[in-house]
Amino acid sequence: MRTLNLGILAHVDAGKTSLTERLLHAAGVIDRIGSVDDGNTQTDTLAQERQRGITIKTAVMSFTIDDVAVNLIDTPGHPDFIAEVERVLGVLDGAVLVVSAVEGVQAQTRILMRTLRRLCIPTLIFVNKIDRGGADCERVVMEITRKLTPSAIVMGAVPDVGTQDARTQPYDFDEAAFSDVLTQALAEHDDTLLAAYVDDRAQSAGKLYKALAKQTGKALVHPVFFGSAVTGAGIAPLLAGIRDLLPVTEGLADGPVSGVVFKIERGGSGERIAYVRLFSGTLRTRQRVGFGRGREAKVSALHVFDNGGAVKQSCLKAGQIGKLWGLADVQIGDAIGIRHRGAEHHFAPPTLETVIQLRHLADKGPLHAALSLLAEQDPLINLRQDDSRQETYVSLYGEVQKEVIQQTLADEFGLDISFRETTPICVERPIGSGFARDEAPDPFVATVALRVEPGPVGSGIVFRLEMEFGTLPLSYHKAVEDAVHDALRQGLHGWQVTDCIVTMTEATRVRHWGPMTTAAEHRKLTPLVVMAALKQAGTVVCEPIHRFQLEAPADTLASLLPILAKLDAAPQNPTMEGDSCILTGTIPAARVHALQKLVPGHTHGEGVLETAFDHYRPIRGTMPERPRTDDNPLNRKDYLLRLSRRG
CATH class of the missing domain: 3.30.70.870 (Elongation Factor G (Translational Gtpase), domain 3)
Incomplete structure (x- = not known):
């Protein structure tokens, strides 16, 4: 049986969890469809998820569509839990992005679709809630084309939209009108179809469907389905699309073990349970496996997701998702066996x-x-x-x-x-070049000399050697490099230092007449040298800046502009679309929550605000200080005292 690892993604309240329930019911996994409002769904099992009616933690369920085993991964829709979505993206073969037929394309929808397209994850779009009052499929399709993807392909019509009788009518591939539209859309990425379209040669339904599946699998086009998770309308065509249009996973069961951990939970006895997507190879119970950074352990038990939940099995094969016991120190993002894609960061860290x-x-x-x-x-x-x-x-x-x-x-x-008041997480960047070489007397018998200078924006911390390789054992170089990264977690003002180049120009194992030093001596000495060089270079504190897009009724523009100015936002010239205006610009992360609270009251409740981290901006005026939580290597006496207390 083929395997498809499928993500269900959406803006909060678009009906993602309800769709998950409907798919599980249609596949025969559950007898009764749960309700988000009643708090009895299969995937939202946490008490808070039931109380709030939102997904907080990723959940995995499975079902089968003919010969395809689907591992369905339900992800949070609220932007505060984007980290849960981040961990899932690397394990997906395909996705269904849910859009409300009433609210249309919303803020989180755009962020998710942008990421899905950037990562080339094959995606179907499901327009939900066609039975709800206010549903407007034509408007939503226009929004999808304009805001999500120009390569959207509508797969059917929706009679009686906005009523309880709303249903879907899938287009017939043999029908001339749809065949012509589909050929034109697919011809943009297929020279054979382009030639046939120019020559006005009709294509068979089978050939068009095969071309649609191929281009969907490459994330070149995005089929759009309609339906209602509540009534079940449109679910059968969506299931067929999942089965036929999304690519099933391909992995070598006899290849080297390669997987990634995307979720950790605790069992009844407090043991760690790792959720793993296996890309290649086969894992067996009692097999020793490497994970993370050089760790190794024996798999004491494993469960594989199959037709509902996870079932105890003797092995986990390439393409499958399973739960592993026995990896006591395993962490989210750890590679299992050989590192594979999936540990990359797709969204900005918390700000x-x-x-x-x-x-x-x-x-x-x-x-x-x-x-x-x-x-x-x-x-x-x-x-x-x-x-x-x-x-x-x-x-x-x-x-x-x-x-x-x-x-x-x-x-x-x-x-x-x-909690105290929420504050932004800033960073520090060097503004000049600094050099330091430790020349102080004992307790250190090592010598370390470092140069710190600015690096390109977005480069992080780059460690270099400007000395003859082999002067010190490799373990000593590694000790200094690790200590540099640790020390720069808190700069001159207490914030993480980034976008800098640190060069080690000298290091010795003997200081004056002292004994041969160990790598630990270099590790202890390095923070003092780093901070001395950084102090000479100087740093600037930079605050996180978000890019925003605010869509609101045109008659509210006059009241919105003063609010944005008060919140230190920098809007660009507004654009008009019918009765709406669209404002884009930047705003400090610290002011985003205030703007979110003010928008509804100043836009008749119709404003739609989308924000996402954009960049860090140097702070003008007094730079904020963050209390230090390290051993304070800025103060040698204090630092040495703390080291001595720890022995």
């Missing part, structure tokens, strides 16, 4: 952070344990502990995510916490 405050100091230990468990499931919350101030920082995408963390800590761990 906000907040401090967790305990109501009761006695809960400090339990809080740390609870947050460590949450960080396993979502590494991008990026826990940061300030021991001197007894504060814990978490990174965020938005305010809803903060509410979910607070409720999770209360419901699952019995912890009563609050």
Whole structure:
């Protein structure tokens, strides 16, 4: 049986989870269709998901369509949980992007489709809610073509749209009108069809369908289906499209083991369970396998998703998704066996952070344990502990995510916490060149000399050698490089340093008359040298800037412009589309939430705001300081004292 790993993606409330329920029911996996409103769906199993009516955590279910085994992955639609979507993209063979026939193309829809197209993930578009009042398929198709993809191919008509009797009528490939439209669309990527179209030669239905499947599989075109997850209208054509138009996975079962971990959960006994997509090879129970950075463990048990949930099996084969037990230290993003695609970042990291405050100091230990468990499931919350101030920082995408963390800590761990005000996560960039060579006396018997200078925007941290290779063992070079990266997590003002080049120009194993040093000595010394060089170079703090697009009634433009100015946004000239105006521009990440709250009241509730991280901008005026949580290598005396206390 062939395998298809299918993602269901959408803007929140477009009906993604309801569609998942309908597909599972149509395939015979469940007898009764659950409801998001009633909180009894198959994939939204968390209490908060049921209460809020949104997907928070990725869920996997499976079903079969004839000879195709489909692993269906339901992802969150709310932008605050985009990290969950990020982890799924690398394991997909294809996707269904759900669009509401009432609300149309929404902010998150555009972000998702842009990413799907950039990654060339074959995608079908499903226009849901055709039975709802206000549904307008013609308008939505125009929005899809204009805002999502110019290569959309409408696969059917919708009589009685906007009523309970709404249904779909798939187009007939033998019908001349549809055949002509389809040939014209496919001819853009097929010279044979182009010649036939120019010569006015009709193509057979079979040939057109085969060409459509080929181009859909290459993400060149995007078929558009219509239906209703509530009534079941249009589900049969969609299932046929999933089976016939999306490419099933191809992997070598006898090849080298290669997979990626995209989700971690804890079992009933507290053990880690890794969700793995296997790209090639075969994994068996009791087999030792490498994962992450040089770790290795024995697979104690594995389950494979099959016709519903995960079923205990003796092996996991290429193309399948399974759950592995026994990899105690496994983390999200770890490669299983040989590294494959799937660990890349497709969306920007969180740009906000907040401090967790305990109501009761006695809960400090339990809080740390609870947050460590949450960080396993979502590494991008990026826990940061300030021991001197007894504060814990978490990174965020938005305010809803903060509410979910607070409720999770209360419901699952019995912890009563609050948050400080959310603040943006800035970065630091060097503004000049600096050089430092440690010449101080003991306790270090090593010598390290480093030069720090600005790098291209977006380059991150680049470590180079400007000394004869072999002067030190490779392990020493690695120790210095790792220490450089660790030290630059907090720059002169406490923020992550990025876009810089660090060059090691000298390093020795002997200092004066002292004994031969170890790599650990270089690792301890390096932060002092890095900070000394960085201090000489100087840094500028840069705040995260989001790009926004605001679509609102034209008569609200006059009231929106002063609001944007007050929030330090920089709008471009508005464009008019009928009775609507579209404003694009940039806004500091710290002001996005305020804008989100103000838009509905100033646009008659009709404004649609889309924001996404765009770049970092140097801060004008006083640069914000972030409390340090490291050993403070900016102060040699303080740094050495902290090292000595740790022994």
